[in-house]
Amino acid sequence: MITLFKRDEELIELAIEAMKNAYVPYSGFRVGAVVLTKSGELFTGCNVENSSYGLTICAERVAIFKAVAAGEREIEKLVVVADTPEPVSPCGACRQVMSEFGDFQVILANLKGTFKVTKVSELLPHAFKLQR
Secondary structure, three states: OOOOOHHHHHHHHHHHHHHOOOEOOOOOOOEEEEEEEOOOOEEEEEOEOOOOHHHOEOHHHHHHHHHHHOOOOOEEEEEEEEOOOOOOOOOHHHHHHHHOOOOOEEEEEEOOOOEEEEEHHHHOOOOOOOOO
16 A cells, blocks of 8 residues: 655645636636656646637646746656546646656545556656657
8 A cells, every 4th residue: 555755745735725726617627736846846736728628728737837937847746636536647638748857756636535656657658759
């Protein structure tokens, strides 16, 4: 059985707080996320819907993009929370964006206290990568 560290529990709480800011007038499906960078900085995100659904952005990408906009490139951990029966899982677009920044730890959680600890490579085993 995997147990969470106190810091992980705090990150889940931050993601739950971020989830409250979600703008979801169409689906009502709130998601919150937190990125912890290797430098120790925290960035939160929530999903933001749009009547033109393709312009909607997920909580995971909001948190990652905020980190990148602040000059961070090295992610240590991402936490994602939603009010779902099982721990919420990132969409394919989020998984691809996550893979751009490494094979970091990902904690998927719900409001019932259920969680799953995984890594980016487990969520997207054959990610698209440019050959540099």
